[in-house]
Amino acid sequence: MTRAGKSGSGSDWPEALCAPVRHLPSHSHLRIALSGGMDSVLLLHVVARLYAHTGQVSAFHVNHQLQPNAGHTERFCQEICRELGVPLDIRRVIVSGRETPESDTSGGIEEAARNARYQAFEDILAPGELLLMAHHGDDQAETVLFRLLRGTGVAGLGGMPRTRPLGEGWLYRPLLNFSRAELQGWATAQGIDWVDDPSNTDERFDRNFLRHSILPLLKSRWPSLVSRIGHSARSCREGDELAGKLAEIxxxxxxxxxxxxxxxxxxxxxxxxxxxxxxxxxxxxxxxxxxxxxxxxxxxxxxxxxxxxxxxxxxxxxxxxxxxxxxxxxxEFTALPAGKPALVPDQELVWGEWRLKLTGAGKRKTPAPEIRISTRAGGERIRPTPDGPSKSLKNWLQEKNVPPWERARLPLLLEVEDGHEEVVGAGDLWLSGKYCGEAPASGWRIVVERECN
Missing domain, CATH: 1.20.59.20 (Chorismate Mutase Domain, subunit A)
Incomplete structure (x- = not known):
């Protein structure tokens, strides 16, 4: 644990720090992403001071279970939230790739841990909720340099956005305009304790290498480096936004x-x-x-x-x-069910991206027909119009300009009677009059819907 040096009451918080936290997007509930590190603990204190009285604030800690002090950090987060009167949710995750911590082109364990963390955030956020993250200007500089070295485009060089949708809620970063040094100075002045992550000093990780070996050297030459990179990132984001508007046109x-x-x-x-x-x-x-x-x-x-x-x-x-x-x-579609499943009256059948249902129609009470679902086997024929000639299903689909990949996944509705199969429907493209309309001739109606991507 890092102790700031005095036990402050937090009653005299600088307005420069409070201002971006006062002016947040509208929300029904505030969640603070709490790692236990200096920046997130400082943000927790500010939010607790400004919003705890509303009863609409909670913290969320993701335990990656990667570090020897993971349990200690979790207990620290519990204690600091108890002191501040802020409810805390904890999610323990298993990080894939934890056995290969060394740097690699895919991002290695750093990226795996990030993915697990953000998945946990998505899972917990409800509509109208706002997740606050304590990323600051140095984090932004590291992100931009890291992406530059990986060969990213304008969108990537825009760095981390201040706000974006996340799950059913939103993410917001109120501290992006501050440097790490500014935040640590305020944390020290207020006597705030925090927990240092031992992995943050391991320069096998790309971001730690940038943080400890590259950025200090660049800052010694260009002291305003963090603000300069922040400005460039904002310009790239604006450029990407304009490119998006042009693409839409x-x-x-x-x-x-x-x-x-x-x-x-x-x-x-x-x-x-x-x-x-x-x-x-x-x-x-x-x-x-x-x-x-x-x-x-x-x-x-x-x-x-x-x-x-x-x-x-x-x-x-x-x-x-x-x-x-x-x-x-x-x-990319999931595999279709094997065999020829039958429609059960009044029960929806999910078949790949399709939903099918057989329901009674009108006042006629006739036994439910046997309707089975299948893909094309070849040689099928249909009668698109009741009094018209039958047509090859293959040729008919070509006439309708149905792409080959859709033809392969099109559910055929087969009416089975006395061992004979008759095609009475082809996806949502065609359905026999026996099973559609206001008064289907069979007394039964088939409903076919496709999920849109």
Whole structure:
């Protein structure tokens, strides 16, 4: 534990420190991310002084169970919250990759611990709640330099945003404009105790190397380094925001009614605008854009590959595919159930991204039909119009411009009678009049819905 040197009452807090905590976004409840370190303990004291009387404040400690003093830190957080009258929630997490603490290009245990921590934050935040984090200017400088060294773009060089959505609530960082030295000076003056994390001195971790070996050297040459980097980060964030607004304009110019991108429209954009549009498009679907070193080659493949080819761009959780002069962003789907499950009357069946249900309709009381769900096996035929000719399902789907990957996951509704199977529905594209409309001929109605990404 680090003791500041005196036992202060905290009655004379500097207004410079209190001001950003006074002016927070609207919220129904405040949570403080409490690590036990100097910055988070200082933030806890300020918040307790300004908001504890409201009864809408609590702290949240994530125990990564990585350090020998993890138990001591948890008990310290419990004690300081008890003294301040602030309720405390504790979450113990297991960090994957804990056996390889050394630095590596993937972020190693640092990134694994961060992911586990933020997942815990997402899990606990309810709608309207605001999570306060004590990141400061030095943290921002470390983040920007770290991302620069990893080859990030403008969005990454924007550093940590002051606020952003997190789970069902929001995250807010009120101390970003202060340096670590300023915060430690206030903590010392107020006599605040905190716990030092022993891993913070281990320079095998990239951020610790920057913090202890690189930033002090840079500061000795440029004393205003932290504020300079903070200014650059804000400029990058503004640039990224403008790029996002431009991408949205280009999206509305290039997209069809289904949200697919028309290649002819995309081809009219400059290379920079094409890259910007695709990155924005991926983020809009809540995915992370892949790191690509040769965007010109990827885009040229989409634009000029022969018609019989199906170029694609894969990223974490999604694929961008070309089909009939359009680009489609397709999520990675889960495996479909095996076999041919049957619909049970009035019970919803979840089948991949589809939800299907068989319900009684009208006053007719006929026995429930046997309706089973399956994918295409080949050779199926349907009768799209009651009095029209039957058609090959394969040809009909092609006429409807249904992309190949959707055809493969389209649920076929099979009516089974006397061992014979008849296709009476194809996803949400077509349903026989026997099972749809105000008065289905069978006396039963089938409801088919697809979850949208």
């Amino acid at each position: 280009r999206f509305h110019q290039c997209a069809d009614d289904s949200g697919a991108l028309r290649l002819s429209a995309v081809a009219s954009l400059s290379l920079a605008e094409q890259k910007n549009l695709l990155r924005w498009w991926v983020k809009r679907h809540r995915h992370e854009p892949p790191a690509i070193s040769d965007w010109p080659l990827v885009l040229a493949d989409f634009m000029s590959a022969p018609a019989d080819r199906e170029p694609e761009l894969r990223g974490p959780g999604f694929v961008i595919r070309r089909y009939r002069e359009k680009l489609y962003l397709v999520p």
